Amino acid sequence: MPQRSTESVDNYLKAILTLGERQPGRVASNALAAHLGVAPASVTNMLQKLAAAAAPFVEYERHRGVLLSPSGRRRALEIVRHHRLIETFLYEVLDYPIEELHEEAERLEHFISERFEERIAAKLGHPTTDPHGHAIPSLEGEMPPRSSMCLTDVSEGTFIVDSISDRDAPTLRSLQANGLTPGTKVRVTRSPSDSYSVRIGRSTTALDLSPEVAREVRILPLTK
Amino acid sequence: MPQRSTESVDNYLKAILTLGERQPGRVASNALAAHLGVAPASVTNMLQKLAAAAAPFVEYERHRGVLLSPSGRRRALEIVRHHRLIETFLYEVLDYPIEELHEEAERLEHFISERFEERIAAKLGHPTTDPHGHAIPSLEGEMPPRSSMCLTDVSEGTFIVDSISDRDAPTLRSLQANGLTPGTKVRVTRSPSDSYSVRIGRSTTALDLSPEVAREVRILPLTK
DNA sequence: AGTTTGATTTAGGTAAACCTAATAAGTAGG
DNA sequence: CCTACTTATTAGGTTTACCTAAATCAAACT
Numbered sequence: 001m002p003q004r005s006t007e008s009v010d011n012y013l014k015a016i017l018t019l020g021e022r023q024p025g026r027v028a029s030n031a032l033a034a035h036l037g038v039a040p041a042s043v044t045n046m047l048q049k050l051a052a053a054a055a056p057f058v059e060y061e062r063h064r065g066v067l068l069s070p071s072g073r074r075r076a077l078e079i080v081r082h083h084r085l086i087e088t089f090l091y092e093v094l095d096y097p098i099e100e101l102h103e104e105a106e107r108l109e110h111f112i113s114e115r116f117e118e119r120i121a122a123k124l125g126h127p128t129t130d131p132h133g134h135a136i137p138s139l140e141g142e143m144p145p146r147s148s149m150c151l152t153d154v155s156e157g158t159f160i161v162d163s164i165s166d167r168d169a170p171t172l173r174s175l176q177a178n179g180l181t182p183g184t185k186v187r188v189t190r191s192p193s194d195s196y197s198v199r200i201g202r203s204t205t206a207l208d209l210s211p212e213v214a215r216e217v218r219i220l221p222l223t224k
Numbered sequence: 225m226p227q228r229s230t231e232s233v234d235n236y237l238k239a240i241l242t243l244g245e246r247q248p249g250r251v252a253s254n255a256l257a258a259h260l261g262v263a264p265a266s267v268t269n270m271l272q273k274l275a276a277a278a279a280p281f282v283e284y285e286r287h288r289g290v291l292l293s294p295s296g297r298r299r300a301l302e303i304v305r306h307h308r309l310i311e312t313f314l315y316e317v318l319d320y321p322i323e324e325l326h327e328e329a330e331r332l333e334h335f336i337s338e339r340f341e342e343r344i345a346a347k348l349g350h351p352t353t354d355p356h357g358h359a360i361p362s363l364e365g366e367m368p369p370r371s372s373m374c375l376t377d378v379s380e381g382t383f384i385v386d387s388i389s390d391r392d393a394p395t396l397r398s399l400q401a402n403g404l405t406p407g408t409k410v411r412v413t414r415s416p417s418d419s420y421s422v423r424i425g426r427s428t429t430a431l432d433l434s435p436e437v438a439r440e441v442r443i444l445p446l447t448k
Numbered sequence: 449a450g451t452t453t454g455a456t457t458t459a460g461g462t463a464a465a466c467c468t469a470a471t472a473a474g475t476a477g478g
Numbered sequence: 479c480c481t482a483c484t485t486a487t488t489a490g491g492t493t494t495a496c497c498t499a500a501a502t503c504a505a506a507c508t
Contacts, residue, residue, distance in 0.1 A: 006494080006495090008494080008495065008496090028455075028456090029455080029456060029457090030454090030455060030456075038495090038496070038497090039496075039497060039498075040455075040456065040457085041456085041457070041458080041459095041496090041497075041498080041499095042495070042496055042497070043456090044456065044457055044458085045457090045458095045495080045496085046495075046496095048457095049494090049495095062456080062457075062503090063455080063456060063457080063502095063503065063504070090340075093317070093347075094340070094343040094344065094347065095343065096339070096343070100339060103337075104336075104337055104339070104340060107335050107337075108332070108335055108336070111331050111332055111335050112328075112332070113327075113328055113331075115320070115324060115328070116314075116318070116328060119318040119319065119320070120318065123317075123318065230464080230465090232464080232465065232466090252485080252486090253485080253486060253487090254484090254485060254486075262465090262466070262467090263466075263467060263468075264485080264486065264487085265466090265467075265468080265469095265486085265487070265488080265489095266465070266466055266467070267486090268486065268487055268488085269465080269466085269487090269488095270465075270466095272487095273464090273465095286473090286486080286487075287472095287473065287474065287485080287486060287487080
């Protein structure tokens with residue numbers, strides 16, 4: 001039996017998973033602190049407690065950062081699965097506006113039961129991606145690897161929108177309103193002012209995205 | 225703006241509401257402690273903190289018990305509304321077995337947003353009772369008075385089942401399995417062994433309920 | 449090697465919400 | 479009126495998760 005898991009612990013595990021995916025290897029306490037919005041000292045404290053448990057969720061060494069243990073990874077993926085299933089459910093069944101999905105899911109992900117998870121998954125037909133285009137980890141804790149890249153990583157070309165970050169509600173709202181949704185085809189060019197010019201589908205008008213906004217969009221090469 | 229409300233505070237307010245309805249007047253700390261499953265000292269502590277707030281949820285006086293303030297009552301009814309809407313939703317939309325409704329609702333009632341509340345209410349067509357037959361408080365915090373009585377309050381006669389307590393899952397399961405659900409007509413007689421003999425509808429076989437189980441069932445006079 | 453710098457950890461402290469044990473306050477019975 | 483009993487409160491302590499400020503470590507620079 002792994003150690004007990006609170007809302008706060010869940011959030012640490014999720015953060016370690018996310019940051020560890022962004023930059024493989026050990027995750028630094030400072031990065032965690034920034035990501036979670038807490039003081040670095042709080043992170044050290046928590047990591048020490050987590051690592052000292054009988055069947056720890058993390059492997060931690062002073063000054064060398066932290067890694068998820070297999071059970072920690074399983075738990076983190078379970079929470080991500082909850083989050084994305086809930087978002088999908090709110091969107092599909094309860095007709096939530098897309099920019100309100102994240103906040104509600106972020107709260108509820110910690111409190112739903114296995115049964116709730118199972119029932120909404122069944123109701124939705126066991127979806128594999130959420131409304132933002134993010135992959136939903138399977139019940140067994142598998143997350144299919146995705147080779148998407150950031151819009152800011154390319155200078156120009158034609159791509160398929162893979163996913164859009166769910167973090168920033170206003171940005172999400174405007175991208176959605178402009179039709180920039182997962183699965184749509186886009187033609188990208190870098191405009192003079194350092195912004196990204198995006199033509200959606202075969203429309204003639206272009207959308208101008210600032211680098212900050214462009215960083216929220218992930219794309220796939222057009223394999224046709 | 226009323227004081228901040230945590231999961232624990234919510235539970236205190238709900239308990240004060242429930243006990244205050246059962247026995248009108250001030251609610252004793254000891255009764256609260258028993259109902260909440262915490263030590264009496266913890267109750268005293270919490271009541272003092274609650275009552276000391278700027279816009280308190282309760283009116284409390286040493287050794288004389290506690291009352292809900294108008295805003296406390298509003299908050300308590302909001303939580304009850306959440307609980308009963310969630311139960312209805314789990315039952316109607318997610319096909320939960322009836323005996324699992326309470327536990328899930330008890331957890332989630334504290335964490336859903338106004339939007340979630342509004343959306344499930346709409347989806348369900350703004351129901352006024354939950355699957356156990358309990359009235360759902362309105363958005364404005366009104367709870368229609370119901371003149372139901374306990375099965376144990378009568379010796380015999382014909383009645384309509386009003387509601388069944390959601391607290392004890394096994395009892396609930398067996399009552400449900402035997403067709404004793406809100407709205408059904410029952411003929412009651414007191415059997416020799418101090419138990420309650422209940423004939424459902426016009427069936428000939430009777431269900432024998434112990435006093436403990438009978439106390440979970442509320443009935444209405446048959447106004448025909 | 450010595451020093452600066454930035455990241456990290458230790459030390460000490462706060463706020464909830466609970467606990468137990470000891471005390472005080474009301475309520476009766478003699 | 480006083481003792482006994484029940485009920486409620488105070489006092490002091492725990493755990494979780496956070497904080498700030500002060501130390502320490504590791505890595506890079508001269």
